[in-house]
Amino acid sequence: MSTKTNIIQPNRQLIRPCTVVYGVLVVLTLVTWSIGRAGLGGLWVSLLVLGFALFKAQLVGDWFMGLRDIRGIWRWVVVIWLAVPGSLITLAFAFSHGG
Amino acid sequence: MQYQSQAVAKPYFIAAIGLFVGQILFGLILGLQYVIGDFMFPEIPFNVARMVHTNLLIVWLLFGFMGAAYYLVPEEAERELFSPGLAILMFWIFLVAGALTILGYLLVPYSGLAELTQNSVLPTMGREFLEQPTITKLGIVVVALAFLFNIGMTILKGRKTAVSLVLLIGLLGLAVMFLFSFYNPDNLAKDKYYWWWVVHLWVEGVWELILGSILAFVLIKTTGVDREVIEKWLYVIIAMTLITGIIGTGHHYYWIGAPEYWQWWGSIFSALEPIPFFMMTVFAFNMVNRRRRNHPNKAAVLWAMGTAVMAFLGAGVWGFLHTLAPINYYTHGTQITAAHGHMAFYGAYVMIVLTMISYAMPMLRGRTAAPSNRSQVVEMWSFWLMTVSIVFITLFLTGAGILQVYLQRYSGDPLPFMVVQDKIAMFYWMREVAGAVFMVGLIAYVASFFVGSRDPEATAVAGDSAAA
Amino acid sequence: MRGILMDTVVRHEQARPGYPPGDLAIWIFILAELLVFAIFFAAYAFARSGQAELFNHYQATLNRDTALFNTLALLTSSYFVVRGVVAAREGNNALCARWLWAAVAMGGLFLVIKASEYADHFAAGVSLSSNTFYMFYLSLTFFHFMHVILGMVILAAVAVKAGRDGYSPDDHTGVETGASYWHMVDMVWLILFPLVYVMR
Amino acid sequence: MSQAFTKAMARNIFYGGSVFFILLFLALTFDTHNAWPQRDNHEAITEKVSEGKRLWEENNCIGCHTLLGEGAYFAPELGNVFKRYGGKDGIKAFIMSRPKEGVPGRRSMPQFNFSDAELDAIAEFLEYVSGMNTANWPPNIQG
Numbered sequence: 001m002s003t004k005t006n007i008i009q010p011n012r013q014l015i016r017p018c019t020v021v022y023g024v025l026v027v028l029t030l031v032t033w034s035i036g037r038a039g040l041g042g043l044w045v046s047l048l049v050l051g052f053a054l055f056k057a058q059l060v061g062d063w064f065m066g067l068r069d070i071r072g073i074w075r076w077v078v079v080i081w082l083a084v085p086g087s088l089i090t091l092a093f094a095f096s097h098g099g
Numbered sequence: 100m101q102y103q104s105q106a107v108a109k110p111y112f113i114a115a116i117g118l119f120v121g122q123i124l125f126g127l128i129l130g131l132q133y134v135i136g137d138f139m140f141p142e143i144p145f146n147v148a149r150m151v152h153t154n155l156l157i158v159w160l161l162f163g164f165m166g167a168a169y170y171l172v173p174e175e176a177e178r179e180l181f182s183p184g185l186a187i188l189m190f191w192i193f194l195v196a197g198a199l200t201i202l203g204y205l206l207v208p209y210s211g212l213a214e215l216t217q218n219s220v221l222p223t224m225g226r227e228f229l230e231q232p233t234i235t236k237l238g239i240v241v242v243a244l245a246f247l248f249n250i251g252m253t254i255l256k257g258r259k260t261a262v263s264l265v266l267l268i269g270l271l272g273l274a275v276m277f278l279f280s281f282y283n284p285d286n287l288a289k290d291k292y293y294w295w296w297v298v299h300l301w302v303e304g305v306w307e308l309i310l311g312s313i314l315a316f317v318l319i320k321t322t323g324v325d326r327e328v329i330e331k332w333l334y335v336i337i338a339m340t341l342i343t344g345i346i347g348t349g350h351h352y353y354w355i356g357a358p359e360y361w362q363w364w365g366s367i368f369s370a371l372e373p374i375p376f377f378m379m380t381v382f383a384f385n386m387v388n389r390r391r392r393n394h395p396n397k398a399a400v401l402w403a404m405g406t407a408v409m410a411f412l413g414a415g416v417w418g419f420l421h422t423l424a425p426i427n428y429y430t431h432g433t434q435i436t437a438a439h440g441h442m443a444f445y446g447a448y449v450m451i452v453l454t455m456i457s458y459a460m461p462m463l464r465g466r467t468a469a470p471s472n473r474s475q476v477v478e479m480w481s482f483w484l485m486t487v488s489i490v491f492i493t494l495f496l497t498g499a500g501i502l503q504v505y506l507q508r509y510s511g512d513p514l515p516f517m518v519v520q521d522k523i524a525m526f527y528w529m530r531e532v533a534g535a536v537f538m539v540g541l542i543a544y545v546a547s548f549f550v551g552s553r554d555p556e557a558t559a560v561a562g563d564s565a566a567a
Numbered sequence: 568m569r570g571i572l573m574d575t576v577v578r579h580e581q582a583r584p585g586y587p588p589g590d591l592a593i594w595i596f597i598l599a600e601l602l603v604f605a606i607f608f609a610a611y612a613f614a615r616s617g618q619a620e621l622f623n624h625y626q627a628t629l630n631r632d633t634a635l636f637n638t639l640a641l642l643t644s645s646y647f648v649v650r651g652v653v654a655a656r657e658g659n660n661a662l663c664a665r666w667l668w669a670a671v672a673m674g675g676l677f678l679v680i681k682a683s684e685y686a687d688h689f690a691a692g693v694s695l696s697s698n699t700f701y702m703f704y705l706s707l708t709f710f711h712f713m714h715v716i717l718g719m720v721i722l723a724a725v726a727v728k729a730g731r732d733g734y735s736p737d738d739h740t741g742v743e744t745g746a747s748y749w750h751m752v753d754m755v756w757l758i759l760f761p762l763v764y765v766m767r
Numbered sequence: 768m769s770q771a772f773t774k775a776m777a778r779n780i781f782y783g784g785s786v787f788f789i790l791l792f793l794a795l796t797f798d799t800h801n802a803w804p805q806r807d808n809h810e811a812i813t814e815k816v817s818e819g820k821r822l823w824e825e826n827n828c829i830g831c832h833t834l835l836g837e838g839a840y841f842a843p844e845l846g847n848v849f850k851r852y853g854g855k856d857g858i859k860a861f862i863m864s865r866p867k868e869g870v871p872g873r874r875s876m877p878q879f880n881f882s883d884a885e886l887d888a889i890a891e892f893l894e895y896v897s898g899m900n901t902a903n904w905p906p907n908i909q910g
């Protein structure tokens with residue numbers, strides 16, 4: 001046990017990538033919340049918020065789930081999934097704001 | 100046959116086939132009544148013939164499931180059945196109770212039957228598919244409990260495999276959900292809501308577990324693929340079945356007084372119900388392609404493949420066609436529903452029972468693995484005749500349904516029901532012809548048990564892997 | 568056991584794995600769940616486009632602040648789970664268990680906050696049948712709410728096993744399986760939160 | 768890192784997923800019970816209506832007709848027949864008028880020889896059904 005602890009010791013001194021990702025996720029969440037609090041609306045604001053959301057979900061897939069280390073179809077599974085609700089929601093919002 | 104007690108499956112299978120013939124006979128009568136309205140009236144009115152048609156279906160499928168369980172559970176548990184005597188006793192009780200009920204339908208006016216069986220004590224009669232007198236329903240519960248006890252004890256005392264456990268869960272669910280048939284409140288909204296707990300949670304829930312485990316059993320036996328692989332897929336498929344199917348019950352709650360969010364919940368989940376059926380098709384074909392041996396009973400493998408394909412078409416595709424609430428608003432309670440019902444019941448449940456009978460019957464009749472070549476040829480003819488006919492029945496009813504929806508529900512000047520029925524009579528005639536061909540197929544099926552029964556057993560085709 | 572630096576180098580040299588972390592069976596389940604949520608999200612968006620006024624009006628009645636705290640709770644719990652997986656990968660079961668229990672606690676916080684929100688709604692007489700917006704709001708969040716509970720059960724089971732020293736650097740698929748499911752629950756909320764609470 | 772697809776995990780998903788969705792279904796059923804009083808027209812369920820429902824069942828009407836779209840598709844939908852026939856009298860008159868031996872070559876409802884009180888009970892049952900909130904189904908009066 002003690003040798004293992006020694007081995008990973010150097011890593012402890014750096015900021016882990018996942019901690020950075022966590023920070024980004026928190027910041028984007030606060031931005032999204034602020035937009036809601038300011039009562040901003042409309043097509044472009046909504047799409048911006050949606051973009052943040054998709055980006056955040058992508059970060060979770062890549063760094064938390066660890067899909068960026070995978071090759072083949074499973075590497076893209078979250079990306080492909082996000083494209084479906086992402087594009088449909090965009091379409092529906094464009095539809096409601098345009099018409 | 101590895102265990103003596105598996106032999107109790109034989110009478111169950113024979114009874115199933117006999118009642119199947121009766122079911123199709125009444126199907127032909129019904130089909131004719133659709134076009135010649137007074138056919139056999141007033142001796143056998145439509146409602147009586149329909150009751151016989153649907154109740155025979157349920158009873159013979161139950162006979163088939165029980166026979167399948169009695170055949171496969173000893174082999175899976177690697178021990179003799181807990182009590183073969185109890186199995187035979189229950190066979191006769193169920194057969195006599197079933198026969199008396201059917202005779203009651205045919206010989207006594209339904210209201211007289213209700214009076215005779217004291218329906219007023221605990222009124223449960225007169226609801227679709229649950230027309231049986233209350234006393235018959237109680238009998239079904241007793242038979243089911245004795246059956247479950249017998250099967251359950253065998254599994255408990257023997258080897259526990261995924262196949263037998265899933266089968267047991269399915270059969271247990273079948274018995275438990277049937278208890279809701281005793282709940283019949285005056286409030287029609289509640290009556291219908293819980294009626295579906297029997298009907299939907301049977302055919303789109305626990306019966307699919309039974310279907311999956313029988314299919315898995317036959318595939319293990321006929322393909323020689325590793326049990327571990329097949330059981331893994333069995334779990335995934337039935338997991339998907341229940342994940343989609345339980346909330347999928349909501350597709351029946353759109354227009355019967357239940358709150359309107361069921362239109363969303365029901366549409367979303369039932370739209371996914373084809374997925375487990377599709378997985379089943381992929382799974383079955385995969386296993387056959389990866390087979391380690393060529394089983395000499397080619398007819399059984401054909402039935403198994405047919406089940407996987409037709410269940411997907413009938414339950415999956417034809418179910419999806421009218422499951423979304425905005426579409427169902429127009430198609431609900433039309434011939435579209437009838438089209439789906441015919442192909443789904445045939446593809447999923449008729450075919451799985453015939454698969455099991457086809458696989459098990461040679462052993463039950465003292466052969467080692469397969470019927471003779473001649474017998475298999477006739478059986479495969481019957482497969483194609485029945486399957487192609489049911490496809491045509493489904494297509495004709497779908498055509499009738501589309502026209503009915505348009506004329507009666509969608510066009511600017513909607514016509515009354517009976518006027519529309521006259522206009523779509525052509526489709527009913529074609530359906531009746533397809534039904535007659537189905538009957539020919541069924542006769543061929545029965546004949547396959549007698550043709551070439553003295554011939555030597557079929558063997559796997561030469562040049563196949565040696566493992567056979 | 569090589570040094571971590573060596574390990575990193577080796578990993579880049581090796582072909583990357585072709586399957587996601589955890590048991591493949593859980594990924595089939597995750598895909599099914601994601602599909603359901605995707606349809607639900609699209610259904611919300613399209614139902615909204617027909618009744619934008621109504622949706623905007625009732626969206627304003629929701630408490631965006633509690634939703635913020637809930638998002639932070641889930642993000643934090645997901646982060647804890649990542650740390651738990653790292654600990655398991657390094658063979659430190661005790662640390663893994665501590666991270667996972669912390670994640671479960673964050674999930675619990677989410678449930679408490681969400682339940683108090685529901686209590687307010689029910690006190691105000693809001694139900695699934697109130698209107699289309701509330702129908703979607705309650706359906707989506709409650710469906711997700713139940714996923715949080717299921718995810719917590721899975722994480723707790725993994726944490727218990729880790730507490731019994733049940734994983735090793737060579738065999739910790741169970742931890743990755745639970746982690747993948749939990750991240751899915753988090754990820755779905757990341758879309759749900761802006762869609763239902765913010766976008767108008 | 769192993770990429771196994773294990774039977775144990777597949778089994779856990781089956782059990783876990785089933786329990787999850789059973790609980791969800793029960794939760795929705797619970798809510799349905801709360802929502803029914805506003806929709807199911809239960810105020811109209813009198814003793815007469817109950818008797819009518821029993822007669823409906825004990826004569827197997829569902830064997831030919833649909834009621835709210837469920838049943839057999841041989842004869843017209845009856846969930847809205849009260850509205851289509853413009854009241855109880857139309858329904859009663861039709862049931863009474865059926866010839867005992869049927870109509871040559873055509874579908875015909877059997878003659879059930881109901882008493883007047885029974886006819887009334889059936890008609891009241893159908894009136895109660897027509898008052899249920901069925902989300903505007905059927906699409907038009909033809910059912």
